[in-house]
Amino acid sequence: MAGSSFGTIFRITTWGESHGAGLGVVVDGCPAGLPLCEEDIQIFLNRRKPGQSKFATPRKEDDKVEILSGIFEGKTTGTPISMLVRNTSQRSRDYSEIASYYRPGHADYTFDEKYGFRDYRGGGRSSGRETIGRVAAGAIASKLLATLGITMTTYTRSIGPVTIQTFDQEQIEKNNLYMPDENAAAEASEYLLYCMKEQNSSGGTVECIVNGLPTGLGDPVFEKLDANLGKAILSIGAVKAIEIGDGMAVASATGRSNNDPFLPGENGTIKKASNHAGGVLGGISDGSPLILRAAIKPTPSIASFQDTVNKQGEPISVSIKGRHDPIIVPRAVVVVESMTSLVLADALLLNMTATMDNVKKIYTDK
Template identity: 70%
Template sequence: MSGSTYGTIFRITTWGESHGAGVGVVVDGCPAGLSLTEADIQVFLDRRKPGTSRYSTPRKEGDQVEILSGVFEGKTTGTPISLLVRNTSQRSADYSEIASYYRPGHADMTYDMKYGFRDYRGGGRSSGRETIGRVAAGAIAVKILNSLGIQLFTYTRSIGPVKIHPERFQIEETSLNPLCMPDAAAAQEASEYLDGLMKEGDSAGGVIECIIRGMKPGVGDPAFEKLNANLGKAILSIGAVKGFEIGDGFAVARARGSQNNDPYAYTSDGTLEKLANHSGGILGGISDGSDIIFRAAIKPTPSISMEQDTVNKSGENIRVRIKGRHDPIIVPRAVVVVEAMAAITLLDMLFASIPSRMDNLIRFFNK
């Protein structure tokens, strides 16, 4: 299977299946000398692991990361970093029934059409457990970005019809409720909405928003390697994501030019600044120094216990109820996955931007 590698300079390759021995990632292109421990990575993995609230699958996995290579005496060596998370709670028998039919909303049919074969135990490579490797690699990217003064704030913007309110926005609240919403009142309302759906055997989707602060201007290219285009590719590569928008996003289709343009001005100390940020921090595919703001639309969990129409491999129309351990909503656990993929993309493109100017090269080699 191709397509398991992402990035050019800071490059990751994820591997493993939901019900195999384990999952992991190989990270290439990380500079030598970065302080890195398993605890640094574990913080991020704990944000996506199952069984942490009533809104996530009851599958119990510790998701403990092991560093197999690329780190010596607590520092990266500049060689590939191999990270492993072992699967310890496989219940493959839960999925034996679905070998004979296609689950609505899953990749069962498309896998069969492409490969003529599929790992039906939890979806194999199309399972959400594939994102463990992304999150582990993202933890490394975030640590490097933080050392450069670049921070990512990622949270649940909405669940179903429930949206956060700007006047109640408190970023620290994100870690205080199981839905990762920076609005305690919205989190309570969303919880009540989800409780109702769960009683019906249904599921919900939502929107994740990411704000990136401290990104210097000049990262990205004007044609095929636009920063916004690569962010879009990274986020849309996450299995549950069905939509991506940056800045004002689809709202620009209803705006006038006078409303959508970001005016410029000089401050009293001569600093150039934008007076608005409808563009979401990227113009012409290149970062402009203001906050980068984007959103990802997450679909409802397709595995629901309500009866659904589908077909089996015998050519029959059937009705099924999906069994097994499933999240009633994917959004809260996907927050850190979105953050990880954004961080990996930013770091890779930041590294690629260094040789774009002679003065950068001269400054580096003259030191």
């Protein structure tokens, strides 16, 4: 299977299946000398692991990471960093009957059509557990960004019909929905309880804001920063759309309302009066906060009966068994953040060769 690698210089390859022995990632291109330990990775993995609340799958996994290579005396060596998370709570029997039919909203049908075979145990490579490798790699990318003063704030912006109305960053870690609005979190919880009672699920949106990003990241044609962010975020299985800045709202804007006026900043710098562009102009970062949103679809595995067909093409009605999240959004917050970090880390390393002045700083400046 092709397509399990991502990035140019800071490059990752994820591997493993939901019900296999384990999952992991190989990170290549991380500069030597970055302080790194398993706890740095575990902090990120703990944000996405299952079983944390009544709104997450009850599957119990510690998701404990093991670093197998690329670290010596607490720092990266510049060689590939291989990480493993073992599966310990597989219940493959829960999925045995779906081998004979196609679940609505899942990749069962397309996998069979493409490969003539599929791992029906929890979806195999198309399972949400594949994101373990992305998050482990994203933790490294995030630490690299932090050394340069680049920080991220990522949270749940909406769940179903409930959208945040206020922003209190401290609230993000105080509720299990990762919403920065206490009242919205309470309202969304009630909505999710209703969905669960109806044997249904919900979608929502995740928003990521990046501060401290320098100007100049990204290229103006096929390697636009926003284009690469789009590919990264849309590669997350549950994501169906991405917005940067004002996003879809620009379709109803005018040039006068959508343009961001430039103003003189401090010490001869230039800044913008607004940020409708979301921190990217012409595919290149403009020094403003990078703002993106990802639309997450409802969990397709629901207990309500749904119409589908079996592998013989005969119509049937099914109720999906197993342990599933009534909503993916809260656990997807760290996945969106991780994929954003990976794109930005790669863009930073690529940008080092953008000008001769940059090259001279590396090889001639002492």
